[in-house]
Amino acid sequence: MSGPTIYDVATAAQVATSTVSRAFSQPGRVSADTRERILAVAAELGYRPNPHARALLSGKHHTVAMVVSDITNPHYFDLIRGAELRARVSEYTLLLVNAEESPRVEWEQIQRLSPAVDGFVLAASRLPDENLQQVAAQRPVVLMSRELPGLASVVLDHVEGCRQIVAHLASLGHRDVLYLSGPRNSWMAATRWAALRAAAEQVGISARRLGPFTPKVSQGGAAADGAVNAGATAVVAHNDLLAIGVMQRLAQRGLRVPEDVSVVGFDDIFAADVCSPGLTTLGGAHVDVGRAAVELLLTAGVRAPDDQPRVLLPTELVLRASTGPCR
Amino acid sequence: MSGPTIYDVATAAQVATSTVSRAFSQPGRVSADTRERILAVAAELGYRPNPHARALLSGKHHTVAMVVSDITNPHYFDLIRGAELRARVSEYTLLLVNAEESPRVEWEQIQRLSPAVDGFVLAASRLPDENLQQVAAQRPVVLMSRELPGLASVVLDHVEGCRQIVAHLASLGHRDVLYLSGPRNSWMAATRWAALRAAAEQVGISARRLGPFTPKVSQGGAAADGAVNAGATAVVAHNDLLAIGVMQRLAQRGLRVPEDVSVVGFDDIFAADVCSPGLTTLGGAHVDVGRAAVELLLTAGVRAPDDQPRVLLPTELVLRASTGPCR
């Protein structure tokens, strides 16, 4: 069933298994021609080391698990891709796990995988702080799009990004921004609201909040109605999906974007570019977030537990047609 | 570093390791109170079996690898999700691998993972037939969106789907369809073209082909120009990304969709619903494709090599605003 083992190679090459093992892992430890003979035999037999057997003794699995809270959100694609790319450079396997927006599923999967991976990258984890700390006690952990003191994290600089959003809207004459908030247990939602409010205060305009909303297109209707009812001239939605839903509902109610209402999203997903009108949104190099997170994880061993880095990556406000002068 | 082992549990519960093992896997084999004691101790210690050690002896890894040719294509999301859901039901781990559109990368990753997984699900594999057969000789394989005699596969019924597309266009008065083809080595592209041509012949209209094109938005421009030059009234693009690119370019050149040209895509990705005009596209239950593929893989052991099923799932033509009466 399975391929040849190190024993088969050893027999065929007339050496001990230990010699075969060293021929691969410690090239200097065996003589040149012995090594050559072993490699030739191994190639001929199609030998490939069994990762399980290796992991059993060394405790190193050469595998990192990435847990995403909802794999259907297009925003994660770039994160996944970046993580995958970085993992492959080091010949690590990336195990992708979908938490289906459920903290329970997320927790169970992490517990199940814990003995089999070298660490976890958690994207927008929905777990409460205590659980994150428990995980971190077992295995190295890097958070994406979330922060927690004592844990390594990679996030886009939303403080600066929200300042850009507010400055943009203010320069268009808006005196008020309405944030359509994300889920209650989302760290991101809290962070964005705080940053928007601070930025608004700084430039002297008002900031209000509505929600929470599940950040999906389908929730955009309710969010849009709330925004209209609140008399908003500019809304900032928790993410692009929600923003697109908002725009759909506004169009349905006969309101024009951006003439009547300006709309801003977060993430710069592909659909933000093709929807109509094009969505102004706060993007960033999400591939680099994924890359940086795995990078931190792979170098986690050399850092002290109380020296966990917080990596902040720059955002980029992508201007499209959904924002315009205040009516 | 790592968690407690079965030895720790055995010591703490004053029994042999074999008894602990059996307490978990063969409940009837140990007495009720011994079992209870062991489970209590294990829970207290936070014991979880090491999957590697288990896999080493049994040869079963409880892991399937899913290889996608390009993870940035939104079309794969549902496939991934379906595969993930089905795998989790059986407590299998889904290993997601991105081939980056490179047959070489795809091949290397498969070879590397082969000793560590129970089988492969290959989504729109770019590997040549011979390589697929080699993989299948090592491990159970299920293809998605591709067929090869002798290998299990799950695909949407494109023959019927293309008939629906052609019937739809013909009923709008179109006497000609132009297929904007996908990559040269894509099985899907060949299949769609053959099905379109057959369907066109059946209803008595003409079918032409242009391409190949890399199925990305950026390639839509060239495809659109070619279509205009060919005087097409109805184009069928290899997938939604290409179709969206085509529509962007048509708009840029002042041509109206669908008044001047009707456009049809494949896959029904999220963006097809939000772009403007909405894209008529051939969708289907992609989640079920993913689900069925893993299902086949998990039951692969019980089938003879010459009895590999071809699963055909229904398509659904989603009508939106991008198709209309022939000018």
Added chain:
DNA sequence: CACCCCGAGGCAATGGGTTGCCACATTGTT
């Protein structure tokens, strides 16, 4: 009371690769 059967638990081999330690041979040192 002798014998058998059955339930319950332990011993030890197993899987595939890694690594500390030892053995042997060759070459160099005094």
Added chain:
DNA sequence: AACAATGTGGCAACCCATTGCCTCGGGGTG
């Protein structure tokens, strides 16, 4: 010429869970 240093390869324990086989003791049968 006797001995040390260095280079190569082998032996065997180890990682952790599983499982075939054995043992021991209690209850039932004749």
